[in-house]
Amino acid sequence: MNSNLKIHFLGAAGTVTGSKYLVDTGDKKIMIDCGMFQGLKKLRLLNWNYPPVKVSEIDVILLTHGHADHTAFLPRLVNMGFNGLIRATKPTLDIASIIIRDSAKIQEEEAERANKYGYSKHEIAEPLYNMIDAENAISRFNSLEDGIWIELYPDIKVRFQYNGHILGSTFIELEVRGEVIVFSGDVGRKSDLLLREPKKPQKADYLLIESTYGGKIHENLDLEEELSKIINHTYDKNGTLIIPSFAVERAQTLMYLLWKLREKGKIPKLPMIMDSPMGNNVLEVFRNHKSWHKMSANDSKQMCNAFIIVKDFRETLNIMDDKQPKIVIAGSGMVTGGRVLNYLTEYIEDPSTTVMLAGFQAEGTRGRQLLEGASDIKIYGKYYNVNAEIYNMTALSAHADQAELIDWLSDLDTNPKKVFIVHGEPHSSDAFRVKLKDTFGWDCILPELYDMYELK
Ligand SMILES: [Zn+2]
Structure with missing residues (x-):
């Protein structure tokens, strides 16, 4: 040997x-x-x-x-x-x-x-x-x-x-x-x-x-405070908040935070949408492995009830057409694919929109381009002007x-x-x-x- x-x-x-x-x-x-x-x-x-x-x-x-x-x-x-x-x-x-x-x-x-x-x-x-x-x-x-x-x-x-x-x-x-x-x-x-x-x-x-x-230290922010500021600001613009997030990255944490903010009356009662074909499956994994996390079964249930969980792409199209202010969590987290691309084609040219990046954005991804202030991005072969406001929440990393x-x-x-x-x-x-x-x-x-x- x-x-x-x-x-x-x-x-x-x-x-x-x-x-x-x-x-x-x-x-x-x-x-x-x-x-x-x-x-x-x-x-x-x-x-x-x-x-x-x-x-x-x-x-x-x-x-x-x-x-x-x-x-x-x-x-x-x-x-x-x-x-x-x-x-x-x-x-x-x-x-x-x-x-x-x-x-x-x-x-x-x-x-x-x-x-x-x-x-x-x-x-x-x-x-x-x-x-x-x-x-x-x-x-x-x-x-x-x-x-x-x-x-x-x-x-x-x-x-x-x-x-x-x-x-x-x-x-x-x-x-x-x-x-x-x-x-x-x-x-x-x-x-x-x-x-x-x-x-x-x-x-x-x-x-x-x-x-x-x-090479970095995350900002030491009060997450609830920052997130409610962004949501209220977007609501004041009569706009939609889009959060690119993969179903198993920050999505559950984001859902939890948003639900808590709404319970506490810190944000208006906007429709909250979790648009990921995987989102539901991942929530199930959370339910099946209780010893691995801190969320109680009751919190998990209430949190899910506060969201519209989209599975069907037709539902996505309907939500995209409806221009009332809302919060959308959709994959992928680095904007490389997934339903978030569909939302962005519809919303990114609108200055009332806010896009909040919530995870690491690797080189060569659209998320990284947005983070670095790109004036336009290409989606499905077509260029779109970035008129939406872009935020980066590294505190959510x-x-x-x-x-x-x-x-x-x-x-x-x-x-x-x-x-x-x-x-x-x-x-x-x-x-x-x-x-x-x-x-x-x-x-x-x-x-x-x-x-x-x-x-x-
Ligand atoms: Zn990882």
Whole structure:
């Protein structure tokens, strides 16, 4: 047996998307996360590449959480020949099922649209994967419990630990022959409205730490105050508030906040719309996994009753036509697809509209363009003037900021032998590198895509 321990960086190296790491223990190959590349075209094109490892030799995939940039490559990998188990906590697998089915549908629809309007460079546009691939991936799902060590193979153990980023999300500790590799996943916030405080790692011989907000501190705002200001201001303009949010990003937190504000009489009784074909399914995941969040069954029920939950696209069209002031939460969160695009084609040129961005906006996404003050944006091949007011609520972020990341690392009993900074745009990762050096004296590595490192 070869006793080398190696790690391959197959995604989220120099970018926030496409999370995929492969640990090669010498006789087992263990993949952590299997995310899709999103945002910039040069990144999206990477989804078509065969990763520089033998896919059929991967033994198992472990998932930190359900977000697409950590799970939506699974159907493609199964299609390429992966035939092991895909393991994670139960809520993560429930969310991942929703996400990858939705993603398969989007891939199929986009290929269809490209073929219909002939805007693909290829003669026949093919989807990256289809619904059959998605179902094949889901059939490999196998849940495990969090908070306890589980033996995966002789001399290889794993523990999934609550990290408060989204429902079911964890960081992963992988122990190989007595040495622990910690994969932070996406680290959550200390004071989330719906989720508990993230657990912290105690021991890490090797560490992979995310750096989405490695160079930033979130504004310390009174969320209720800020949100009611934005809503009341939009109401005064007789306008509509559009909140791009993916069904499993900030949507439940937003719904909860909006419902509370209305209960307290801080905002007018406007129609509140949750327009996501996945929204309902995700609410169900919340109902099915009560121990993973802080919302009571009664609150959850009342909150849902305060919203119009849209499933059917015809309903979307009716709501779009009705110009009375309202609040709309619709996916996707980075405005890369989904129903929010339909709303924007109708509302973004109207100065009475307010668009509130509520999560991380990656390079190359329309959300990032809006954030940076673009005067027009292109949707379905057509340009629209941005006359709406744009707000960015980083206080709603599901990601730890720089100070919270540093705090998350403060319980480690000894310094790791190697620290890899991942899951960040280059300027964030580099700012975090400097901060880690100043705080702990660590010399960190910023791996590049497809880099391989020997651990011992
Ligand atoms: Zn995430």
